[in-house]
Amino acid sequence: MNGTSGSAASSRSMLAPLALAQFICSFAGSNMNVMINDISEDLDTTVKGVQITITLFLLIMAICMIPCSKLTDRWGRKRCFFAGLTLYGAGALLSMVAPGLGVLILGNSVLEGVGTALLIPPVYIFATLAYGDTVSRARAFGVISGMGGIGAAAGPLIGGLITTAISWRAAFFFQVCVIAAIMVLGRRIVDPVEPDPTRRFDTVGAVLSAAGMFFVVFGILQADTNVVLMTVSLVVGVVFLLWFLAHVRSLERAGREPLLSTSLFRDRTSNIGLVTQNIQWVILMGTSFVVAVFLQTVRGYNAIETGVIFTPATVGVLISSLAAERLAARRSQKTLIVTGFVVAVAGIVVLLALVRASSSVIAFGPGLLLIGLGLGGMLTPSVNIVQSSVPESMQGEISGLSRSVSNLGSSFGTAIAGTILVSGLATGNRAYALAMATLGVFALIGLVAATRLPRSKQPSGPAHLPG
Template structure:
């Protein structure tokens, strides 16, 4: 007999009593997955050093150590959510955690850059089955009136993990070898697996219908090509190369074919009718835009703090704490604000705050007191905390409870695609503006044309060339810092404008308090209404 819970049924009492303990266990699994997206960044220089200190990885190999994880993770998220609905979310969660833990151990002891890239892809495979399952299980162990608070805690944990990744990585590298940034996952995974077996209930869709293998394959191919193209464009800081735009275009064509096929299918993997609901579509777009902002800002801020201001990786991680703390405090309480003002105004207000935080970067330069950056991060975290939980609740409440895995998969897919786009687009814009600002200075330096071109790619590349030039190179760093600050200003202004436009669209399409079907309605009233419709 299925343990799945229908969209209007109550949670069994034995599950209900354990719901907060279950949430705690799920947060640990979420923590290692999101943490691993950011923790590797601080270990890059160490991994690039020759053995035995590192692996002697080239710049391209380092990039693929990061991107192999992202590519597999994003490409399989949607499919993993569908399998959870069909086969059982607990099974998918346990399987994903086991693969993730084993792959983390293998990554820690990689003997070559190629092995590290392969094991990181395996980690992404495991993570893809963990992420959708956590949110789907939350929807199936909490009653509807407590789901917003639980999702707020879940969203706050995501923000916390993103921010503490560099802190954890920096602290580990100060005391242990480079593999410790992966080894840290192993005991957490082991303890979580035991707790999951004992505490977490299984659930699945009681009527999943026929399989849709062709639709699933289209989704994997389309998402993989799209993310691959975005990653390559970000690496090259150039989206005009055929290998980039052709791959992105190919991914979009396949995803369009997926949508058309699903609309005509009698047993679609994803019911496209969900997107006709403005509440669902606008919330999905909000998730993507919010993570576009968050991942984009954490990318270019690292270079501002380390290359321009001279902070260490650990210090840079600590500077991100206001962003994490704001989300940790505000996200679990965002539902109280939604109850008073409605989903649309709260999400729109959050996006306005995010936009203003981006514009706050315009006031930062090479000598601004660092408290200015902390205020910007505090604003950014507060805005994100007001956007993510209500938008996620809107997505999950737009679908029947038995489709929680599908809803979670859509939510996390747009989150991952938005984050990848933020890094690629904002990173590329920063690189292009920086190149325009430093090329004049480099032209006056006695460098071969090839070296001059390489030195203009980033402020770190300029610094590397300047160190080789000795005293002549010291004169380059002042203009390089100024060029990067200008590039950061331009990128921040563009991102802030996008966030403010998004705020208008979000406020228009998401419901206000009087239009919100969740506002002021009791569980019993909603269930009676649903029963009447049936």
Template sequence: MPRTAWLVLPLVCACQFVVILDASIVNVALPSIRRDLGFTPTGLAWVVDAYLLTLAGFMLLGGRAADLAGRRRLLAGGVLLFALASLAAGLAPTAGVLVAARAVQGLGAALLAPATLAVISTAFTAGAARARAFGAWSAAGGVGGMAGALAGGALTTALSWRWVFLVNVPIGAALVAVAFAALPGDRPGPRERLDVLGAVTGTAGLAALIYGVMRGHGGTVAAGLGLLAVFAVVEWRVAAAPMLPLRLLARRGPAAADAMLLLFGAAAIGLWYFSSLLLQNVLGYSALRAGLGQTPAAVLFVVVAHWAAVLLPRLGPRVLVLCGSVCLTAGFAWLSRAGTGYLAGVLGPTLLVAAGIGLVFPTLMAAATAGVPEGDAGTAGGLASTASQAGSSIGLALLATVDGFDRVFLAAAGIGVVLAVASTLLPRRENAGAGVGGGSGDTSAGLQPRRAA
């Protein structure tokens, strides 16, 4: 490793911060964007949806590409694409150009996000150091999500909505420079050709499923599920070098963590999105004041995520996820009974939910990539990121159909109960201490796909 190796963790944390920040920073600027570029009310939603769809749809492909092309190359390339798309968005003369730029932004984020997880998995192999790295990475994402409203409001008010995007350009340039300074050169990856059929069916299936749920289009949901079924067949029976190697699904701990990340994403969106709406629509807060109102929860999330990383090697993932799920359930149940005042009915339950998220998220991300061979680290990170992002998108769409904030938060509490029960599927102890490629008890040897002749 180069002498600047100490920059590795700040680098991946900064990348994760930017990816999550851009999912929310634009929300406050939407009224100004609509006025300047002449969006229709339905078209305006694409400024957000175009980013989220490509981000969720291409993450698995980005993870596999990181294993084949190299982590530094994919991380730097993803940041560069993200920054160039941000420049195009900031200078967009028309609505169509802005939506297209946002889609390319999401693609860049989908390339770099799994690469950050692969870097963590390969650079931090000792159990305690690895847990701390995942805790810091998770906290960076949480801060990015919460900082979106504040940064978006400040930039739009002081300068212009265009700076919501243009601010990414100098940040991206700095991150690319740090990536080449801090990360070792990419070793030649396995001589495998990209699974094109799997990439097309998997990516298109995810995008169609998420879009169909977000828009309530049953036919699109069915098409997405059909494409994902084709993807499963391709990976199991056809592909010589599958985009999603089945050995990653053969170990119970990581497979259970991936499934739980899907549920977790659906529950966590209940705090970050719907509590903001509660503050604005019920308590009459401005968007900027609502962001400030969520700041205590963001701070607690960062603190708890740090302590979860410290405790993970000692207590193991099962205990931490169980405790976090109980906090989620109790906090959302309390929030469903929120009164009309911030201190009386919002602050306490949001802090409790934030504590639960801080315990669950870094723990599940660490469990989902524990003991994965180095050659599959990017794919494992892409699968975990896809599960979390898809869960958030689908959960947002489903919870948005529930009538009333009280029922929305009760539904989120119900997901917390399911997570608590599912935590029994996780190992008692954190077995990531063996590092990448470590981990005993790998049962994937006997589970190999039957390839078509």
């Protein structure tokens, strides 16, 4: 009995640093959106320059997530977690004192991006292995994913408050303080599986997958400036990804361990879950960037005014995330995800309609609230479906793949919607409407994918894949 209560207490103490880690990494992806004018003026750069910095941060997270998740098996989950925190903290400090855009990219995009890729896979591995049943795991994922959603949604509000009250540089000091708190809280985390230093690492696969994803997103960023370069980059990216796929299959046929096992894609429900995860973050980060840039560059709002307008989205994510455990016990994963997309689509429609009809700041509230409610309600079930679809021995791989797909969605959202917003295709309200309509199309694609989830799929723990 004492052992059981001790284990429960250990799981609860583990949850706080894990949730905070997801919060600060998601916060870093969205808080700079309200600092665009301040950063561009201080560092003598442009909106496009800040967009590239934000997108690179999200992209580097995505391209490094799978390789770093494999390193958790080789180096150990706790060691990777703390190495990631250290890198992230160093990057935040460097960003805080950045004299120009180049140093900001090094600190924020590179060091914080790689640090995040190292520390996030262990977060989901620890949670998966520490909570064995559907309800407790849903509670853990609800807290962690919810904190991630809150971090992304509240990033503009917190960043706006700090920027207006002190400086945009102080927002990076805030990140350093949170990282320090996570390190203190995480000291008692125990690695559930011993690391295996002899475990093979697929360096070639890591390079090929990273190059493929980089060129795809880089191509999207060129859409408004150079169509030829965009096309070439996209083609090169696809070639690298196909090369990566051929490389993986070659290693598996030879009986060697690749960077990413194709067996991860044998579960149809997990595959659809990954699609929904990707699109959820496309919508969340895309909306955050589009609304923030529109408010600052078209409406002329400052950082705090822009951040306050995002309060309904934060409230929406908070409400639906806190209800995750109760909802998981009463509704199927499919129902929660489908409902979430329906509400998010409605939010985008309302956001477009009201902002078109009124110039008042209140016009943004209902739409952002609905988007927050919809996304917060489906973040947890999507993660739960994916993480619970593979055996414990593959939790490192699936955690890396899951987080990579989510962060790739974040970078897609910022790159695609942001590129439309700052391109010459349209200006002012029309550019805003076009960018939001594009996000609405993605939301509809996510809704269609969610309807293809089997209703009976209720994960109760890591299940062994066939073969």
